[in-house]
């Protein structure tokens with residue numbers, strides 16, 4: 001397993017409508033499992049490489065680590081990386097607890113987040129598990145705006161993007177703390193997510209309305225926030241006035257050390 005620097009060339013696919021089976025075949029048998037944490041409506045993803053049985057997890061939550069470890073064990077997976085898309089404000093990451101339970105697992109976060117982790121990633125890096133040619137590769141894209149350190153992960157062979165709290169289904173991450181910026185978020189989504197092929201599946205970091213996934217094309221057409229002009233979007237975000245996440249004072253300091261707490 002390596003984290004590679006990526007050539008800037010994007011791989012695109014001409015397929016416009018892929019069934020799950022075709023997607024699975026195209027992705028060389030790799031698979032993704034979407035899991036939900038109910039208190040903060042957070043999605044965690046386990047992505048596995050069928051051949052090597054190596055796996056990574058995106059945005060684990062401390063309270064659901066036992067469930068995640070059980071699934072990892074039941075599927076016979078070797079967890080290599082616990083990746084945080086950003087420093088979360090609403091929940092404590094599960095990456096610290098996972099490292100205690102699975103010592104070979106390494107925590108990963110963007111360098112620009114300023115958080116402590118085993119591995120720091122930057123725009124253009126690749127996270128690889130399994131064989132470089134046949135295994136699973138995630139392209140890291142820097143997508144700041146919700147926080148300054150947000151990353152999205154493009155799984156080209158799986159025709160998918162994991163957007164964290166950057167792009168949500170018919171919505172997007174708030175921009176009123178952690179160095180958030182509506183103007184920056186607008187650029188991130190339009191330049192780094194909406195330039196992907198329309199059929200790519202969008203796997204968000206949260207959903208508060210009971211939805212699970214979307215596609216790039218759907219969000220380009222129907223996302224009520226991102227179909228606005230830049231000016232209208234920034235005004236809309238300024239007027240959003242959401243209440244602060246209940247756990248923010250506990251979660252942010254814990255997530256700055258990737259959830260490596262004394263009790264975890």
Ligand SMILES: N[C@@H](CCC(=O)N[C@@H](CSS)C(=O)NCC(=O)O)C(=O)O
Pocket residue numbers: 040088089090165171172173174175206208242243244245246247
């Ligand atoms: N009520 C929740 C916090 C809900 C919230 O603020 N969600 C964030 C992502 S987690 S910081 C967000 O960006 N929401 C966007 C939106 O439009 O809802 C809690 O107390 O935890």
